Amino acid sequence: MRIGAHLDPDNLIPVAAELGVSAAQLFIGHPQKWDKNPQVAYPGGAEALRNDAGEAGLTLYVHAPYRINVASTDNKIRVPSRDLFQRQVNAAAEIGAAGLVVHGGHVGSGADPRSGFENWYKAVDRLEMPIPVLIENTAGGENAMARTLDRLEQLWAAIAAANGSENVGFCLDTCHAHAGGNEMAGLVERVRAITGRIDLVHFNDSRDAFDSGADRHANLGTGHIAVEDLVAVATAADAPLLLETPGTGLDYARDVQWLKEHVAH
Numbered sequence: 172m173r174i175g176a177h178l179d180p181d182n183l184i185p186v187a188a189e190l191g192v193s194a195a196q197l198f199i200g201h202p203q204k205w206d207k208n209p210q211v212a213y214p215g216g217a218e219a220l221r222n223d224a225g226e227a228g229l230t231l232y233v234h235a236p237y238r239i240n241v242a243s244t245d246n247k248i249r250v251p252s253r254d255l256f257q258r259q260v261n262a263a264a265e266i267g268a269a270g271l272v273v274h275g276g277h278v279g280s281g282a283d284p285r286s287g288f289e290n291w292y293k294a295v296d297r298l299e300m301p302i303p304v305l306i307e308n309t310a311g312g313e314n315a316m317a318r319t320l321d322r323l324e325q326l327w328a329a330i331a332a333a334n335g336s337e338n339v340g341f342c343l344d345t346c347h348a349h350a351g352g353n354e355m356a357g358l359v360e361r362v363r364a365i366t367g368r369i370d371l372v373h374f375n376d377s378r379d380a381f382d383s384g385a386d387r388h389a390n391l392g393t394g395h396i397a398v399e400d401l402v403a404v405a406t407a408a409d410a411p412l413l414l415e416t417p418g419t420g421l422d423y424a425r426d427v428q429w430l431k432e433h434v435a436h
């Protein structure tokens with residue numbers, strides 16, 4: 172079992188060591204802004220982080236800013252989204268990350284989801300991917316590209332035709348899946364039947380009920396997902412289990428402990 176956590180970049184290495192995790196996720200630049208020149212907030216910059224993580228045996232993942240929505244039919248969102256997407260892939264490659272996680276995005280109410288799938292195809296086709304891009308399922312909205320498995324199937328079919336589609340992987344978020352209305356039993360197998368792969372699991376409990384559409388993570392065992400369902404996903408996924416639960420830094424110790432107690436190594 173490989174365990175990871177989303178951490179602040181500035182003291183990422185010692186905190187990861189203290190937690191005893193072998194993977195870490197970080198933001199490069201501002202997670203909520205159109206950051207034209209994303210810089211990693213680590214002493215010594217990208218090269219130092221790459222070297223230090225390598226020495227520590229730590230696998231890094233970068234989470235792309237939330238504004239990125241390459242599915243959008245609105246030029247004012249889609250065009251800067253593609254631009255920032257490429258910058259983020261490049262920045263993540265500089266620190267030697269194993270992947271860049273990006274949300275599946277959505278089209279506006281009234282827009283045809285098929286235009287969103289087509290926009291994803293174009294985004295992937297034009298993207299240079301020195302490292303894999305991992306599309307993450309999201310919890311809410313009627314017009315999301317990756318909330319339901321039905322949509323995910325259409326998204327994957329569209330992307331498969333693009334240049335470089337072999338560099339597109341999947342990040343399964345357990346909170347988003349539950350709140351998005353996907354039964355947890357057999358989920359890993361159903362996803363893998365569509366995507367062929369699960370590269371990373373965002374391993375979170377859900378503060379809200381099944382199919383609520385709410386993206387609010389909870390600490391493991393304190394939310395609405397049944398313990399046996401979380402354990403089943405952890406066991407079946409065969410991918411790093413990365414915590415994005417409430418808290419920061421050493422607060423993750425409780426959830427790391429929960430995993431060690433509930434999931435067989």
Ligand SMILES: [Zn+2]
Nearest residue numbers: 307344373415
């Ligand atoms: Zn997530």
